[in-house]
Each structure stands twice: as C-alpha cells, then as structure tokens.
Amino acid sequence: MNSETATDTTDLLAVAVAALGGATRDGQVRMANAVAHAIDTGEHLAVQAGTGTGKSLAYLVPAIAHAAESGKTVVVSTATIALQRQLVERDLPRLATALAAPLGAEPTFAILKGRSNYLCLNKIHGGVADEPEAELFDPFEASRTGREVTRLREWSSDTETGDRDDLPTGVADRSWRQVSVTARECLGAANCSYAQDCFAEHARERAAGSDVVVTNHAMLAIDALSPATILPEHDVVIIDEAHELADRITSVATDELSAASVTLAGRRAGKLIDEELADDVVGAAEMLGTLLDEAAPRLLTGLPHGWDAVLAGLRDRLWRARSAIGPVRASGDTDGDAAAARSAALTSLDELHDAAVRVLAAFDEPDPAKRRDVVWLAEENLKSGTRRSLRIAPLSVGGLLRASLFADSTVILTSATLVLGGSFDALAATWGLPAAGNRLRPGQEQTDQERTTQDLSAQARDVTASGKAVPDESGTVRWSGLDAGSPFDYPRSAILYVARHLPPPGRGGLSQEMLAELAELMAAARGRTLGLFSSMRAAREAADELRERTDHTILCQGEDSTSTLVRRFSEDPETCLFGTLSLWQGVDVPGDSLSLVVIDRIPFPRPDDPLASARARAAEAAGGNGFLSVSANHAALLLAQGAGRLLRSTTDRGVVAVLDSRLATARYGNYLLASLPPFWRTTDRATVLAALNRLTA
Template sequence: MASAVTTTAPGIDAALDLVVADRGGQRREGQHAMARAVGEALEGRTPLLVEAGTGTGKSFAYLVPAVLRAVTKSERVVVSTATLALQRQILTKDLPAVAGALADALPRPAEVALLKGWHNYACKHKVSGGYPEETGALFELEPAAEHPATDGDEGLGAQVVRVREWAAETETGDRDELVPGVGDRAWRQVSVTKMDCIGQRCPLLAECFPERARVAAKEADVVVTNHAMLGIAASGSPNVLPEHHALIVDEAHELVGRSRSAATAELSGPSIDRTARMVRRHAGVVVASLEECAQQLAAAIIAVPPGRLPDGPTPQLTEVITLLAAACREALSATKPSGGGGGAGDGGVQMARSALTVALEIADRLLSDNVAQRRDVLWCDERSDGSKRLFVAPLEVAGLVADHLFADHAVVLTSATLRIGGQFTPAAHEVGLHDPAGYRELEVPAPFDYGKQAIRYVARALPTPAAGGGGPEALAEIVGLLEASRGGCLGLFSSRRAAERAAEHVREVTDLPVLCQGEDSIGELVRAFREDAEASLFGTLSLWQGVDVAGLTNRLVIIDRIPFPRPDDPVVQARSEVAASRGANAFLSVSAAHAALLLAQGTGRLIRATTDRGVVAILDSRIATARYGGFLLRSLPPMWPTTDPAVARSALRRLAQEAVDGAGVDRTSRAESDVDA
C-alpha cells in the first residue's frame, strides 16, 4: 500500500458526482446522503447501519468514500459481500468505474485486491504430486466459496482431468475462474485448506496462489472479500484478513448467519475413522485408541435421539469424547514433524495433523461448559440413511463479531433489507451493537414508486398453508394467477417439495411452461426465465435472494407461505429460550424476525428498476389475520395493498397483454446505473 499523498483530493460529493457523470447517470440525493454518512463513519469510527433499497446505487455510495479514504490517508478498507454475483459486480464494474472516474482527481491510482479462503485457490504443490490423493471429505474449517454449478452429464473423472489441466495453466488459481465449475470432490484434488498447507516447507511457496493473494491484499488500498472470510475472522482467526482501518459489509443481513456457520462444528464416528486411517496411511503411525474411539463414538451417537441436547453430551458421549481428546493428543505427539521435507509425505502428514487438530478442538469444546451455560447449542442430526452426527454451534455471534471484527475498526453495515419490523435495533443487537447511542442509522429509500408500480395481494380467503406445501385451494389460486398473467412468475416456496408439487400441478392443468429448481443450474434456469415472457420459475431459498430479473418478464412473484424457521431447529429453540429468559417476545425476536427478513428479500425480487410493474401474491392468510402480520408488513416495500383476487388478476391480465404481445418495455435495456445488488 503506497504512502499517503498530500495532493488535495475532491470531497465526497464532488467525487461521487464525477463517478455518476462518467457513467451517464443522474444525481441521487439519497445516494449522496449515504456517501456522506459513510465518509463520516470512516472518519469518526462510529458504526453506521444503512438500509439502501434496490436502485439507490449503494455500492458507489460506499466505494467512493472508501477509495478516497484509502488513497489519501493510506488506511486500508475491506469490503465484504455475501454473494459471488455482487463480488463480481464490485470487482469488474463498480471499483474500476470509481477508480477510472477519479483517476485524474486522486493523487495516485487506487490498488485493489481480491481475498478468499485458502481452499478457493488451486495448490500448485498438490497438482504436482506434493500431496497424496484425496480419500474423502474431511473436516473443513473454511467453507467453500460460491461457484458455478457443474454440468450434470460430466462424471467425476472428467471433472478431475479438466480441473487439473486448468490448474496447470491458470494465472490466479481462483476457483471461480474455472468455467464451467466442478464439484467439491473434484476440486479437492487440486486444493488444500489453510490447515493442510505445509507453509514455509513448500518447495513451490514462491508460486503459491493463495499466498500471492494475501501479499496483494496486504499492499492494496481496497480489499474485496466475502462473508465466509469474515466468519472465520469472527471465530477467532482475525489474521485471515490484512490489517485494515475500515470494514464495509454489504449484504449485511447475511453476516450473522455466515459467522455462525463458520463457527459450527461436526463430529461423527466415520469422520474420526477417516482421521485414524489418514494418520496410519500418511504418517505411518497406528494409534489404536483413536481407532477404538471412532467405533465407540459411532455407537454412542446412534443411541442419542435426533434433536437438541440442551444439557450437553450424554454421560456415555462424555466418556467417549474424553477418550477421543486424549487419543488426538497422543496422535498429534506421535506425528510431530521433524523438519525439512516438502514432498508428498509432508503433505500427507500435515493433512492428518490438521484433521487431528480439528477433532481435538471439537472434543474440547464439547467437554467444556459452553452448552450448559447456553453459549453453544448441541444437537444430533439423523440422515436419511439412518446415520447420525453431532453438531455444535454458537448460540449468539454478537460477541464474536463485535470483538474480532468491529473492535478498533470503522464499520459500515449496509443491505437492501436491514431493518426488521421497520427497526434497525434487531440487526444491531445481532452484531453486538446494543447501545443505540453507539451507532448511527440511515434509511435510503429505493427510487421506486411502489404504490404505483406494484400491488401486494394477500390471499386472505385461503386456509392456513400446511408445512409440506399448499392444499388444493392454494394450488388453484396459483393456477388462477398464472393464467391471468400468462406466466412470467417467480414462485418462491418454503420447501423443495412444495415448489415441485406446484410445478407439477401447473404443468398438468395448463400449457404454460414452468421451470423448477433442481432441473438445471440456477444460472441456466434464471436465464431461461428471463428470455421467455411466458415461462415461470419455481424454487426455494436460492431464489428468494439474489435473483435479479427486471422488466415484465418477471411480472408476478408468488410467496406460498410465511418463511418461518422450522420450530424444531435447535438453534431457533435455544435462541427463543434465551430471548424469553430476558423478557423479550421469543416468537417476534427470533422466528418472526427471521421470516420478516426473508419476506423482504423475496418481495424485493419484483421491482428491480423504475420501469418495472407487477404483483406480489402472498398465499398465507396469516399475514392479514394474525397479530404478528403488521410486524411482518412493516418490513416490506410500501406496495399498493389488496386482498381481492379479482383486482390482482385484472392487473396481471393487463401486464400479460403488454409482456407477451410485445407492447411492454424492453426488459433487457436497463441502465447499469439502475442495477444495485
């Protein structure tokens, strides 16, 4: 990172005007207000929470002050996103646009770097034979980044051949640059986790892709990363990020979930058995007690009923886990490297030792009082084949995020859906910002006239939907809406089975084309939906967030039921108990808050540009009849409301006439300045 330069740079307002003018856009007061607030947060270090609706241009609103601060003050800024799509937009469009527009106004060019988890890069040493062949999934501390779906007709062998050929030629080693992508099993043939890496003993250290990325990040002004990396940092490994002055978290509504996922651990008999076999195979050490523990652990877990263990491990589990911890320590001592090396033997030993280290950390965690003290949640999960596994997750991550991510940094959290029930307070509390005087709030409304562009139809007359999908009345309602709109529907369902059932029914009783999640990659399904004015796309959680289809080809969004979390979810149960013990309304603060966030995300799929029009149809009557309905509605855009199906269908018929007969707006010609993930 270059040293600070004293040349006077433009102010934030002037700089943003330069960027917007360079892009051919128009000045937006909301965007400027956000940019000024971000600049103040970077200057004064008071955390800022910003809900900036779709179309506000929020990425420019935080990138302009970030670049100005980083270049003029030599204070590195880390920008994190939750989705690959937004990461690509920032790296390939937004940051180059800001840097290009400000090139003549800044004292020096801005340096930008991309940083991901170690496992997201190819390992040259592994490709060249420096590690033994992968024998199966092991413990993974670093979650894999999002990557393109694979070709379902390509077998594992062909994927391995292709990824090895690519790894020998790539200049970055970045998994996301391999198109089409490959599955996790194939990718493991060319990559290692940070714990598996032999580090300074590696003979190809000078050519290491993840090491190069980290060196570049330490020298950059702006570092773009993902929430998985923030989750690892929050879990107690802050050094995965370079030293930085400020952290800007886009898609901030995902931060808590990603942080909890990074801190969630799994333990099972087969996983310990694999570890024991690795120790024997790669380190030449036989630890009989470890192999015995694998069998005993599997037997002990089978005896545990599925669900939450609120008081911690059973006595039988505790006994076995105590023996497991001792066996792991013995094996770690026996496999301690003597130095030197750098060949496949070293790689295999390191893989075995990393698996042992993770197993020991999980064992020690389960033997602590974390579960009894309600710091962790422990549960037993049963798979469809009857096998069982233990999972342990932090009950709350507020302390982890506040201590390891926010402390001593300027922080900006932004999202199109950050308020819950119309308030920032729930989101602030989840990341450890408990004092209202300790952070600032800003709402930047979307530049849409929701009351004129969209109708929110609640099917008040329908019965309460069943958990497994809508009954015949709901299916009939879906068909009626689709026939009125002549397709053009994004159907958001609470389960895969519900989506499949609805798709099957529509295909049976109409001639309208319906695409369904699972029939192809999400990218291909969205592309087909976008290109066919009569097609509909049905799916689950992957479609509730991140799908961006503007124009009349997406004129109807159907939500089958309020997306409450499963009542038997162990983390939800534990969080509800804690909320109740603190005198809060457990249902509103946990389940309803979760549902409100997803509803806002799902509803937001409809209006993506100032020319969009359409109907959001919510087929769950509880949103109109239950006491908590108002809480949920306060999280949604202010669309024109109705409970009259005739009104919704009449509007859809008019929109269908425009869309299908070609009288609508050009759905592919949206200005980039209107796009905001």
C-alpha cells in the same frame, strides 16, 4: 490528497456517476455522505439502500477517497460470489479510471479469498491426495473425479491466479479438494518448496498493497476467530449484503463430529504413527457412530447417558495420535510429500479434537440460556445413504463481532434489507450492537406502530456468544442507521396482495384452495410468475399440480442448475419458475418476464430447527418473546428479500401475492408488514386479478 484534487464526497460521486454513464440519485448522495461521515468520525453505520439506489458506488467512492488520503486499506466484504465479481470485474476497474484524475493517482484493488479457493502447487506436484469419500467407490464417480483432477493439474500450468472461480469449466467439490488445502492444512511459506510460486500467497501480497480489498463474510469470520492475521491491515470495513453476516459467521464457527470424519483422520494418521494408536482412533469412530445411529436427530439440552465417556475417549485418543505425529518440520528436514501428509493428518486430528473438547464443555453451564454453544444431532440424506453427525454452533455471534470486528475498525453495514419491523434493532442485536442507534427516513415521524415493533425486536438483544447481555446504549460502541430510500415509487409500481380468505396453511401439504388461487393469479399474469416456497417439497408439489392446470411452462428448482433455470425464465415471458431459499434472495430478473411474485406461506424457520429453537429459548429465559425475536425476525427478513425480487428497475410493475392469510389476521402480521417496502396493499382478489390482466394484456 493535495488541495487541487477533489475532496468533497458529493463532487467525487458526481465524477464517478458521470464517467459510468449514470444519473444522480438522491438516496445515493445521502448514503455516500453518510459513509464519509462515519469514516471521519469512527462511528459505525448501518444503511438500508433499496434496489436501484446504487449503493456500491455510494460506499466505494468515499472508501477509495479515504484510502487515497490516509494510505490505509479498506476491506469490502460480500456474501455472494456474484457481488464479488461485480465489484472486482465491473465497478472497481471503472471507478479506478474515473477517479484517477481527481485523486491524483489511480486507486488499486484486489480480491482475497480463503486459501482453499486456490490451487496448491505442493499438493499437485507432490501427489498427496485425500482419502476417497464413500461416493468414490462408485466407478463412475471415481472416473469422473480422475478426469477432473487431470484437467486441474493441466490448468495449473496455464493459470495466473490459481483461483477456482477463474476455472473455465467448473469441477465437483471432491475433485477440487484433491488440488487445494485449507488454511490449517497449509505447510506455511517457511516449510513449502513452492512458496515462491504459491497462488494464495501472491493473492495476499496483492491485497496487502491495495487501496481496496474485496473479500467475503467467511474470511471476516476466519480473521475474527483466528489468532493469525488473515486480512491486510485496515481501519475501515464495508459489509455489503449485511443481512447475511450473522448466518455466515455462525456457519464458519460451527464444528462437526461424525464417524466418517474420525475414521478418515485415523487412516491419515495411520501412515505416520504406530498402528495401534491409529486403530484406537478408528475404534473411537465406531463407538461414536453407534451412539449417533441409536439416537434421534434433535437439539441436545444435555449429553445423553454414556455419551460423555465416549466423547472423552475420542478426545483423548485424537490427542495421543496428534502428539505421536509431532509438528511439521522445516522443509530442509523432510520432503514436500511427507510434510504435506503430516500437515493433513495434524489438521484432521486438531479439528476433531477441538470439536470434541467443545462439545464436552458445552453443558458445563447449568442454565441453558447462558451457554455459549448449541449442540444437536443432525441427519442428512446423501447419495450413499443417511449421514449422522454431532454439530455445535455458537448461540449468538454478537459478542464475537463486537469484540473483534467493531472494536478494531469503523464498520459500514449495508443491504437492501436491514429494517425489520420498522427498526434496525433486530439485525443490530445479531451483530452485537446496542439498541437505539436508529435514524428515521428524512421528515418521517415515529408512529405508534414503529415504537411497538422496536419494542418487539428489542427482545432479541439479550444473549451473545459470550453468554453475557449485549451492553446497552451507554456503552462505548456508537452507531447510527440510515434508510437511504429507493428510486422506486412503490405504491404506484406494485401491489401487495394478501389472500386473507384462504385457510391458514397446515402441515399436510398445499391446500386445494391455495393451488386454485395460484392458478388464477398465474393465468391473469399470463405466466411471468416467480413462485417462492417454504420447502422443496412444496415447490415440487405446486409445479406438478399446476402443470396439469395450465399450459404455461413451469420450471422447478432442482431440475437444472439454478443459473440455467433463471436464464430460461428471464428469456421467455410466459414461463414460470418455482423454487425455495436461494431464489428468495438470488434472482434478478428486470422487465416483462416477471410480473408476479407468489409466496406460499410466511417463511418461519422449521419448528425443529435446533439453532433457532435454542435461540428462542434463550430469549425467553432472558424475559423476551422467543417467537417474535427469532422466528418473526427470520420471517421478516426473508419476506422482505422475497418481495424484493419483483421490482428490479424503475420501469418494473407487478404484484407480490402472499397466500398465507396469517399475514392479515395474526397479531404479528403488522410487524412483518412493517418490514416490507410500502407497496399499495389489498386483500381483494378481484382487484388484483384485474390489475394483472391490465398489466400483461
């Protein structure tokens, strides 16, 4: 960047905002300068930026400036496809044009996804298909899949990207798997006849030469877990939607063993090895299935009697089959079909073998609080029946993130929700960062309540995936936190109503008192209600009951695609929408269609959630409070996300109603309240009903 170009972050941001037709926002300027400072100093930064702050521009402008000046790539990671599209299709193209003149060149950008998101030409032209799932024995499902695969094959000749998200009309996952491969199934450029035309390789090439690469949290996890280099060389990582980072990393690091998956691996191997060896694998699958069917779904604190022998036998049989196949040979030694079949079989056997080894080693440490992994028996209901599996996940991903992500790059973490209980510490702990890296809002004094909530959230800091304590603030990792604020005038724009008079929620479904309260609130709001429930059962029960008590249209999640339901809700102001988890975080409906957000109960994790239970036990074993460090933080994050659905523009007004009296009466209530925006608060029903009547009259 020469001396004649703009180098000041504030000036560059002003150029960008003007070009995009926006207005200067103080919080956006503070955030942009903080991001620039972090990049310059190498100190990690966590930024809470409320809705309407303009955080995308606030981190993209200094990131692009850094890339232009240093010649190095900046990686931006998101949790959702919607934000990826916003960045790549709207924000970055406009920014590149706006900043071309002050930077002296037009910045470049690219999107990079996991290999399974792209068509595999070798699989398409080679005709190598996956074994059918149980559902495909249904003639209707088989016919539908056949039609979709045919359409995908035709599309492969027209598309320039091969990216599933560019497909005009979506297809089922099982259909997409017939034309794609995972990273482990890929033959590699040296062994594939279609390497020159590979969509995934072209995407990686575009990313390698770009100033900004947009990816997702799963790719970050794969890059951290894999010995191979997945992302292009970079020195700065910006993590948007950072409140979801730990959960997404945990998901990628979770392995699974099921009778069906082992049987499929045996069938794949059977085409390549001695029949007796393949039968041994299928036999091991049957023994595993018997174990899983005879046990109740639960967290395992040790392997039940006889399980170690069955799992060891499974491990050994998988390895013998894998050894018999041998490595994938170079493309000159065999045809593409055979190489693809060999690669698919090896991938299945490797993944299952590694999972069996991991489960067997999980209980070597006698102290549960020091174990790296959590093992549980899971059960899920499918169209074809109940499916049991053995799952294993890291107790924490903090150690992994600290050793990989934070050790190799300067990291900016941002979201509308990062401050829980008045502190960044709770989420910092899940990322493997030390405590006490916080800044308060400008001019804000630290209150006794904030000191108390920091002490509570600090109890979550103790256990990492490595089984060791997170290093304290004397360590070499340095970070700071900034609350950039929000353009919303929360006390004047919204009311937080806690129904203190209602009985605490029980396990027997929704109480009649709560349903009557909800009906009154909906009537005062004249519809315009987003109901956020702790379970689909509760959402359906409330929808069924309220349809009998009101003339308003009530949409319920599951009755159509979520995007269609949200669109219908936003188009008709007198419509209500009820649902569960994805609505807590995924609804953006500004304007008159949403005046009331109702939360049925504090969203604690289920008491039988195995991972949450194990993490709570670990916190308690380390001297902390498991409930506060795990359940309360989980609830605080979701409450803040749910309450954030109400105000989506500076002109929005309304009420967030929590129908769980514990928020006003329980000891932990203040901790949860400290995680919410500073709405005007009341427990008086008459005041809230009058306000809603005035607002929607």
